[in-house]
Amino acid sequence: DRQSGLLTPSFGNRPQSFGSGQREWELRNLGYYLAANDYWDLSLAADLRQRSGWLGRAKFNYSLRYRFKGRINAQLENRQQGRTNSRNWRFEFDHSQELGRDANLRAAGTLQSNKNFSRDNSLSLQDRLNRTLRSNLSYSRRWRNSGNSLSLKASQTKNLDSETFSNILPELSLRKSRKPIWTSEKKDQQQPWYSRIFYDGNARLR
Numbered sequence: 001d002r003q004s005g006l007l008t009p010s011f012g013n014r015p016q017s018f019g020s021g022q023r024e025w026e027l028r029n030l031g032y033y034l035a036a037n038d039y040w041d042l043s044l045a046a047d048l049r050q051r052s053g054w055l056g057r058a059k060f061n062y063s064l065r066y067r068f069k070g071r072i073n074a075q076l077e078n079r080q081q082g083r084t085n086s087r088n089w090r091f092e093f094d095h096s097q098e099l100g101r102d103a104n105l106r107a108a109g110t111l112q113s114n115k116n117f118s119r120d121n122s123l124s125l126q127d128r129l130n131r132t133l134r135s136n137l138s139y140s141r142r143w144r145n146s147g148n149s150l151s152l153k154a155s156q157t158k159n160l161d162s163e164t165f166s167n168i169l170p171e172l173s174l175r176k177s178r179k180p181i182w183t184s185e186k187k188d189q190q191q192p193w194y195s196r197i198f199y200d201g202n203a204r205l206r
Helices: 119-120 125-129 184-190
Strands: 010-017 025-034 040-049 052-062 070-079 085-098 103-114 132-142 150-160 164-175 196-199 201-204
Touching: 070 119, 085 119, 119 125
Parallel strands: none
Antiparallel strands: 010 025, 025 040, 040 052, 052 070, 070 085, 085 103, 103 132, 132 150, 150 164, 196 201
């Protein structure tokens, strides 16, 4: 089972910023993990850096079966460059929720104040190479009796290099179920016995 407790810290050497030849020592992952109950947990940690300041992180996970679940990751950086300080942040979220038996809502996205935040702070190569931020929202519903369904989607993509946005305005789609013109029983009554043939790999007479 999950248990609350101190996180395991680590010690290492890192460049002060992406592509920089200057390096610094860093004490990583100083923090605490709280497993409050079966429905949510919280992790708070900080990285202390020799020259460039500190980075704080918070991770919040929540879930309630058959209703909703999600996660929130937030990071706050205090960067020192000479005698100047700057605050940068990054925020990620992912939420999905069931609205009754037949409807579902989902929202996810990533926001950050500085285009080089992941490059300067992430330990993951994939995060450092990723130069796009995406956010999306979707809603879907279906009607069991009629078989019809409805979906609504919207999204936004930001290119960190060119700092341009690509938006997809809400797209609405409605699907109507297909109903046969007649049932198999009616079809059998309308056709003579010698013409009621169907194929399922091999033709056979019924």
